[in-house]
Amino acid sequence: MTGAVWTPETEALLLGRMLEQLRRSVRTLADEVRPVGPGWVARTHALPTVWTLNQLRICEPVEFTAAVALADEYQGGLPYRHIVVDHDVAGQDLEAAFVADGWRAEREVLMALAERPDAPDVQNTISMLTETQALALTRRWMAEDHPGISADSLDQLDEYARREGRRWNERRFGILDDDGVAVAVTKLRTDPMTAWVEDVYTAPEARRRGYARLLVTHASALGAAANPELTFIVADDNDWPKDLYARIGFRPIARTRTFHRDDRPVD
Numbered sequence: 001m002t003g004a005v006w007t008p009e010t011e012a013l014l015l016g017r018m019l020e021q022l023r024r025s026v027r028t029l030a031d032e033v034r035p036v037g038p039g040w041v042a043r044t045h046a047l048p049t050v051w052t053l054n055q056l057r058i059c060e061p062v063e064f065t066a067a068v069a070l071a072d073e074y075q076g077g078l079p080y081r082h083i084v085v086d087h088d089v090a091g092q093d094l095e096a097a098f099v100a101d102g103w104r105a106e107r108e109v110l111m112a113l114a115e116r117p118d119a120p121d122v123q124n125t126i127s128m129l130t131e132t133q134a135l136a137l138t139r140r141w142m143a144e145d146h147p148g149i150s151a152d153s154l155d156q157l158d159e160y161a162r163r164e165g166r167r168w169n170e171r172r173f174g175i176l177d178d179d180g181v182a183v184a185v186t187k188l189r190t191d192p193m194t195a196w197v198e199d200v201y202t203a204p205e206a207r208r209r210g211y212a213r214l215l216v217t218h219a220s221a222l223g224a225a226a227n228p229e230l231t232f233i234v235a236d237d238n239d240w241p242k243d244l245y246a247r248i249g250f251r252p253i254a255r256t257r258t259f260h261r262d263d264r265p266v267d
Contacts, residue, residue: 006114006251014112015254018232019086021194022256029053029163034074038062041074049153050160051082051260058083061090064097083259091257098259106258107237111250112230113195119221126218129172133182134199135161137174141201161199168196173219175202175211186215188223195223195231200241212241217248 006014027033030042030053038060044053056071071081081103085091091107099105129137135158142157143149165172168189175184183206189196197219202211216233223231233250235242242252 011112011253014230014232015110017194017230018110018112018234018253019256021196021232022086022234023057023059025164025167026052026055026057028167029160036070036074037066041070043074047156047160048078049150049156051080053160054078054082056081056083058085058087058090058094060087061093064094064101067094068101079263081259081261081263084256085259086256088254088256091255094259095257103259103261106260108234108256108258109237109242109252110232110234110254110256111242111245111252112232113220113224113249114251115249116224117217117221117249119225120214120217122214122218125175126173126215127176127182129174129182129185131162131165131172133174134165134172134185134187137182137185137201137203138199140203144204170198171219171222173215175206175215177206184211184215186212186219188219190223190226190228193229195220195226195228197223197231197233200233213244213248216245220248220250 026042029044031044031046033040033042036056039057041056042053044050047053054075056067056074058067067083068081071083075081085094095105138161139154139158142154165187170187170189173186173188174182177183184202185199186197187199189198197216200212200216220231233245235245237255246252
């Protein structure tokens with residue numbers, strides 16, 4: 001939905017659609033999903049180190065002690081507790097208590113495309129990546145973001161990315177270096193009503209060349225051109241890419257919060 005003046009009611013509708021896409025991605029990929037009080041729990045026993053597929057999701061207000069008790073009850077057997085709160089106000093209310101208790105807190109901002117960007121000239125610049133090319137690059141990304149991560153955990157994240165990409169029939173856009181190796185990637189997932197731009201990454205040796213902006217602009221223009229009612233992207237609220245996405249035409253709508261605690265080292 002672009003070129004329109006958004007009312008609070010419109011933003012609430014867009015937020016609901018973004019959350020439903022994010023929730024659906026977890027629900028359809030996890031081995032087991034069960035409702036619990038203020039939300040639901042996803043478990044995937046074959047991929048225990050993939051936090052996204054082994055999460056407690058909070059969708060309405062809840063007390064801190066109740067949230068922790070639910071995580072302890074339903075995430076038993078895991079070496080961590082992982083809670084996603086996608087109710088913005090509830091997340092704000094809980095954040096201080098989780099941080100005080102020693103949990104790692106992260107915020108993500110959900111951004112909807114407000115102004116359709118002009119499609120860039122990508123002739124001989126952007127390539128369609130194969131699944132294998134994209135997986136190799138995102139594996140580098142995970143190793144960079146999680147120093148010391150084990151090969152087994154990287155393999156599990158590869159399998160998660162493979163399943164998610166196939167679930168959404170995603171298109172993978174990338175930049176190749178002179179040797180034909182992918183050094184930047186952005187993915188586009190679409191259905192008749194929604195376009196979702198995801199997994200934006202540039203390898204260290206290829207940064208500061210405008211690749212992220214080029215790829216996100218290209219994917220966003222393609223998504224919007226298919227006339228979905230919503231084109232969106234999710235960004236780390238504490239990092240600079242959200243400002244890049246704002247310059248491309250995305251507007252922040254709401255925030256989700258993730259609270260994570262490692263109970264013991266993972267081999």
